[in-house]
Amino acid sequence: MLEIHLDFMCPVCGQFEEINGADLQQIVENEEATVHLVPRRFLDTQSTTGDYSSRAANALACVWEDDPDNAIGFQQPDVRQPARRGRARA
Numbered sequence: 192m193l194e195i196h197l198d199f200m201c202p203v204c205g206q207f208e209e210i211n212g213a214d215l216q217q218i219v220e221n222e223e224a225t226v227h228l229v230p231r232r233f234l235d236t237q238s239t240t241g242d243y244s245s246r247a248a249n250a251l252a253c254v255w256e257d258d259p260d261n262a263i264g265f266q267q268p269d270v271r272q273p274a275r276r277g278r279a280r281a
Contacts, residue, residue, distance in 0.1 A: 193218070194227045197266065199247035200234040212267050219263050228255075228262055 193215070197204040208215075218224050230248030235241055255262040 192225045192227060194229060196229045196231055198231045198234045198244045199251075199266070200237060200244050208267055216263055226263065228266060 195207075195215075197208075215226060219226055228251065230244075230251050232242075232244035232248055235244045238244065240246075251262060251265055254265045
């Protein structure tokens, strides 16, 4: 089992995903391991709204509830583009 803790505004989390995302996707697709995504909100206060990380984490929960197979793709950097810039305005 792999447990990945992430904040959707975290630039280091984004770098981790850019480097390892394809491998994680393959691990999931090949059923080599179970991947647990654990969204965090430690950078909420860094967003202009004060709650971007929380809202993004809630969005991930909604995606997972609708179809767990889409959760890995949802958390990839191209989907959560504000985090790549290091500051969310939403």
